[in-house]
Amino acid sequence: MNTEISRKQRLKFFFINVAAFAGIFLLLGFITLQLLQSSAYRQTDYSLEQMAKNDRLIEMEINRYQQDNPFLSQMPDDQRMIKGPDGNNRFNTQIILWSKDGEILNKEVLGGRFTELENLTLDKKQLNAIQSLNLENSADSAQKLAFHSYTIRADHEDSGVAYIQFLANTNQIADSMKNFEMTLILCMVVFWLISIGISFYISKMNMRPIMNAWRKQQEFVENASHELRTPLTIIQNSLQQLFTRPDHTILEESEPIAQALNETRRMNSLTEDLLTLARSDSNQLLLHKEAVEPKIFIKQLAQPFQEIAEMNDKQFVLENYADQPMMIDEKRIHQVLVILLDNALKYTEAKEKIILQSEISNDNWLIEVKNNGPSISDEDKRHIFERFYREDRSRSKETGGYGLGLAIAKQIITQHKGKLTVRDWEPRGVVFQIRLPMK
Structure with a gap:
């Protein structure tokens, strides 16, 4: 693959990964903050709503205002009134009594705390609903006070109280939220920076299979071109030779004609093999499975090879x-076994042995083709199922072949969800094993 194209593709992968990580972190941070804000104020808002329903607490606050006695709540009988219905301390909670004109009535009862609420105004439009308020502290203008508020209409017209507002200071919660937000943002930035390094590594890893596939494709094209060039050259030379002797009869030129026909058959076989591999790569190699009796199938297949041997x-x-029926593509499995048995016959000498074994083992149809010909080295075992790969001895004119047979066999068995493996047969020889699942 062109270096410039490879670099651009890798950068594309890198930026996609960086953007994906950034999106994930932002979404995670947004969801976390929303959930935290919702839960952080939930108890405070619930307490305000419960206070608004506590008639005894409201009655006591009105009595404090009417009697101008801020310590009324500390009397023994009403000691528990300084606690809300949930039992939480109300030191951060204020109850404001409003007149119809929007004037705070219980200023004296509030005492020093009123200085924090001087800028508070009554919002008659937001009744029976939680509000968020931000006020400036008159004693310290730099200090912002945060409250959650719940306002109801009062049923005490004789006392002059028209509205009752319940306030809970939320500065502590707001400060904690700010600290958490800062911590969360810093963590997101740090982990996003780490994700940049991870993205670089992932983009590099993503390019590896692409580069491997590209190299294999190049090798495939080069090898296919090389294999096709030879028969085409022979056919061309044979035809050119015929043109140099136009007065000769077909019988006189039978040798070059036969040679051209032979190479045409070889080229046709090669193109069929290449087409099979191409269809398999593009998932176009369809299997036509049907129930097959293994014993009959193997017996018929082995007969011609027994005669040749x-x-x-x-x-x-x-x-x-x-002896159990199998669902297979009979034509394709037949092709695989022909490849294996043909190789076994090629690489065994006279008096040597070939074994074709078929049995059911652990819910698998196990087929083994053994021969005690030359062994295969460990290095060759790692590459023997690759396309156009041939050992030196298999390149001889005696055996022929293009190094595609085992690659095709591997593809067919893989499409059957099976496995094709090779191992040594002690003390000398090779075993090719096919394992096809019955289900």
Whole structure:
């Protein structure tokens, strides 16, 4: 892949990840703050609403105003009145009595606390609802006072009280919220900076499979071009040779014609294999599954290979034990076993043994193709299912092939949700194992 394109794609991944992390952190912070603000004032608002329903508490506050006795609540019989219905201390809570004209009636009872409430005004439009208020302290203009308020209409016209307002100071809660917000913002910034480093690493990791796929594609094109070039060159030379002798008969030129036809067949086989792999890569290799009797299927498949082995003085042993129906694409599995058995015949010498074993094991159809020909090195085992990969010995003219057979077999078995593996057969030889799930 072009270096400039690769760099741009990596930067694109990087910025997408950074933006995604930023969005997640902002959304998380917003939700956290909303939930915290909702819960932080919930108890305060609930206490104000309960106080507004406490007739005895209201009656006592009116009595304090009428008797001008701020200590009335400390009498033994009413000692509990300094506590709300939830049992919480009311030192941060004030009860304001208003006249119809919006004048505070219980100024003397409030005492020194009235200086904090001098700028308070009555809002008759917001009755029976929680309000948030911010006032300037007349004693210290730099200090802002925060309150939650709940105002109701009074039923004590004879006392001159028209409205009753319940105030709870929320400065402490507001300060805690500000501290929490600052802490949350700092944490979000720190973790977002960390996420930038993570995004850089993720973008690098995301590019690895793309680069690997690109390299494999390049190798695939180069190898396919190389393999196609050879038969095309032979066909071209054969045809050019025919043109140099136009007076010759077909019988006289049978050798170059036969050679061209042979290479045409080889090229046709190669293109079919390439088409199979391409369809598999694009998920277009459809499987037509049907119920198959393994014992009959294996017996019919093995018969021609047994005859070929016998003709070449090789031992072919069939161990056919699987007897439960399987849902498979018979044509594709047949193709896989032909590839494996063909390779086994190629790489065994006279007097050597080939075993085809079929059995049901642990809810799997287990098929093994064994031969005691040359072993495969550990390095070759790691690459043997790659396209166009061939060991040096398999490049000889005797065996031929393009190194696509095992890659195709692997793809077909994988699409059947199965596994194709290779291992050594002690003391000498190779075992290819197919494991197909019955379900």
